Amino acid sequence: MSALAQRIVEDHAAVEPEITDGFHLVIDALKLNDINTIYGVPGIPITDLGRLAQAAGMRVISFRHEQHAGNAAAIAGFLTQKPGICLTVSAPGFLNGLTALANATTNCFPMILISGSSEREIVDLQQGDYEEMDQLAIAKPLCKAAFRVLHAADIGIAVARAIRAAVSGRPGGVYLDLPAKLFSQTMDAEAGAKSLVKVIDPAPAQLPAPDAIKRALDVLRQAKRPLIVLGKGAAYAQADDAIRDLVERSGIPYVPMSMAKGLLPDTHAQSAGAARSLVLKEADVVLLVGARLNWLLSHGKGKTWGAPGSKKFIQIDIEPREMDSNVEIVAPVVGDIASCVAALLDGMGQGWAAPPAAWTDAIAAKRDENLAKMAGKLRKNAAPMDFHGALGALKTIIQQRPDAILVNEGANTLDLARGIIDMHKPRKRLDVGTWGIMGIGMGYAIAAAVETGHPVLAVEGDSAFGFSGMEVETICRYNLPICIVVFNNNGIYRGTDIDPTGRDPATTVFVADSRYDRMMEAFGGVGVHATTPDELSQAVNAAMDSGRPTLINAVIDPAAGTESGNIGSLNPQSTVRKKPA
Ligand code: ADP
Ligand code: MG
Numbered sequence: 315m316s317a318l319a320q321r322i323v324e325d326h327a328a329v330e331p332e333i334t335d336g337f338h339l340v341i342d343a344l345k346l347n348d349i350n351t352i353y354g355v356p357g358i359p360i361t362d363l364g365r366l367a368q369a370a371g372m373r374v375i376s377f378r379h380e381q382h383a384g385n386a387a388a389i390a391g392f393l394t395q396k397p398g399i400c401l402t403v404s405a406p407g408f409l410n411g412l413t414a415l416a417n418a419t420t421n422c423f424p425m426i427l428i429s430g431s432s433e434r435e436i437v438d439l440q441q442g443d444y445e446e447m448d449q450l451a452i453a454k455p456l457c458k459a460a461f462r463v464l465h466a467a468d469i470g471i472a473v474a475r476a477i478r479a480a481v482s483g484r485p486g487g488v489y490l491d492l493p494a495k496l497f498s499q500t501m502d503a504e505a506g507a508k509s510l511v512k513v514i515d516p517a518p519a520q521l522p523a524p525d526a527i528k529r530a531l532d533v534l535r536q537a538k539r540p541l542i543v544l545g546k547g548a549a550y551a552q553a554d555d556a557i558r559d560l561v562e563r564s565g566i567p568y569v570p571m572s573m574a575k576g577l578l579p580d581t582h583a584q585s586a587g588a589a590r591s592l593v594l595k596e597a598d599v600v601l602l603v604g605a606r607l608n609w610l611l612s613h614g615k616g617k618t619w620g621a622p623g624s625k626k627f628i629q630i631d632i633e634p635r636e637m638d639s640n641v642e643i644v645a646p647v648v649g650d651i652a653s654c655v656a657a658l659l660d661g662m663g664q665g666w667a668a669p670p671a672a673w674t675d676a677i678a679a680k681r682d683e684n685l686a687k688m689a690g691k692l693r694k695n696a697a698p699m700d701f702h703g704a705l706g707a708l709k710t711i712i713q714q715r716p717d718a719i720l721v722n723e724g725a726n727t728l729d730l731a732r733g734i735i736d737m738h739k740p741r742k743r744l745d746v747g748t749w750g751i752m753g754i755g756m757g758y759a760i761a762a763a764v765e766t767g768h769p770v771l772a773v774e775g776d777s778a779f780g781f782s783g784m785e786v787e788t789i790c791r792y793n794l795p796i797c798i799v800v801f802n803n804n805g806i807y808r809g810t811d812i813d814p815t816g817r818d819p820a821t822t823v824f825v826a827d828s829r830y831d832r833m834m835e836a837f838g839g840v841g842v843h844a845t846t847p848d849e850l851s852q853a854v855n856a857a858m859d860s861g862r863p864t865l866i867n868a869v870i871d872p873a874a875g876t877e878s879g880n881i882g883s884l885n886p887q888s889t890v891r892k893k894p895a
């Protein structure tokens with residue numbers, strides 16, 4: 315540079331204050347709060363945001379569809395207790411992400427959906443902008459909180475509010491609406507830096523009232539047949555040691571809800587998972603820890619729970635309004651699980667009397683009987699495979715590789731895997747959650763690999779896989795250690811239905827004998843076609859050893875499944891069948 319040019323540059327720098335803009339402030343605000351990963355799909359108006367975030371050292375994982383980016387953000391929130399970030403374009407991209415935001419809120423996972431949007435002036439006058447939509451209004455009923463930012467100077471406070479809303483109290487989804495014009499708004503860099511907020515204590519401890527603890531212990535002490543139910547709130551809380559202490563010091567049998575499996579190893583002597591029906595029916599006092607009495611627990615009443623009035627429920631939850639949601643809670647304990655469990659342990663002291671042996675012996679006998687019944691089925695090495703044979707192979711693999719994360723969705727594939735595959739460590743089982751939703755598979759698998767670095771085994775029904783299957787390209791692009799097993803039985807529930815008119819394929823069947831493994835090969839990953847449990851086992855082990863993206867097409871007998879898996883009762887069937895026209 316000539317001396318003159320040098321002087322011009324210097325003079326310019328002296329008079330021009332350093333500036334920043336909306337793009338940089340969003341990134342700086344996230345980074346200041348230790349949020350370093352974004353899941354999203356680039357496009358107008360947030361393309362440069364992703365690019366700049368990557369340049370600023372953030373991990374930016376670009377998906378093929380926003381729903382899966384959103385699911386990734388949600389499960390990242392569950393795994394880390396920090397809000398997962400999903401970044402989308404306006405209107406259609408936003409709507410695609412919204413399914414995941416609603417699902418996160420329903421499951422109590424903290425996430426923030428950040429969507430670019432069109433200009434307020436045009437949207438509010440409904441003058442027909444590019445991708446015009448009043449996104450804030452649409453998001454509001456589907457999440458915990460929704461905010462819009464119009465001025466760059468407010469970005470810091472908006473991100474802080476979004477983080478606090480997502481993780482404090484009962485966690486959930488938050489929507490942040492960022493109109494296109496905001497991104498290029500500039501402001502003085504120093505003022506910009508000062509406008510950012512590092513959230514102090516984003517999820518403050520919420521201590522239970524001493525009365526509530528005393529009441530709960532009084533009820534528990536009277537119990538003849540006590541039971542603990544651990545839910546995914548307990549898994550989320552990361553109070554693993556305290557929860558283990560509570561279970562072991564009380565001697566009370568426990569059942570884990572699906573995503574709480576592994577909080578204590580499923581092989582634990584006090585696990586009543588394999589005697590679930592018996593304990594739900596017979597228990598007299600039930601302590602719920604981060605589990606809701608929703609449909610997954612038959613609302614705390616009916617056949618599942620035995621004689622009416624035979625139960626007393628104690629419930630630990632951070633959300634006061636959860637109490638009495640379905641049945642009376644005789645001892646509500648409101649607070650965060652770590653604090654509540656610590657207080658219970660304190661109150662129990664050391665000499666807590668174990669539950670009567672008649673109760674624990676009956677459970678042990680039932681459990682052993684059920685496990686023995688199952689064991690034979692799990693060893694079957696037939697082609698085509700049935701669910702039990704295939705899952706028996708995968709059970710052994712998870713036992714040998716307890717750090718691997720299991721993602722699971724489907725109907726039969728879900729219900730049977732949940733029962734058969736033991737989990738040995740906390741937060742290793744990620745599945746369809748509160749809604750029993752399909753389509754979480756690849757999003758959850760990708761975030762699990764990105765957030766933990768551990769290998770991921772995604773066990774997918776062929777139908778379930780279809781919802782997010784295109785993300786195998788994402789998995790290959792980022793070279794993630796994910797092994798997908800598609801349980802291919804040619805259709806939904808089973809692959810044997812026919813159209814009675816003979817015209818079309820039946821509504822529940824897919825192309826017979828598809829080769830899902832070739833989808834993975836198309837993007838440079840490893841594809842395997844497995845017809846026996848032995849082949850399946852070999853292929854999964856190879857994938858886990860190599861860490862290479864792998865998809866195994868596991869051929870399952872099309873006649874092996876049952877309609878709707880375990881929840882057939884929710885699927886109404888007509889008793890009137892008209893003759894085909
Ligand atoms: P599951 O489906 O496993 O039964 P749910 O999602 O129904 O679990 O229930 C989880 C419960 O845990 C929710 O009611 C939620 O408010 C609660 N929860 C989540 N995190 C915490 C926490 N840190 N402390 C206390 N309760 C929590
Ligand atoms: Mg199927």
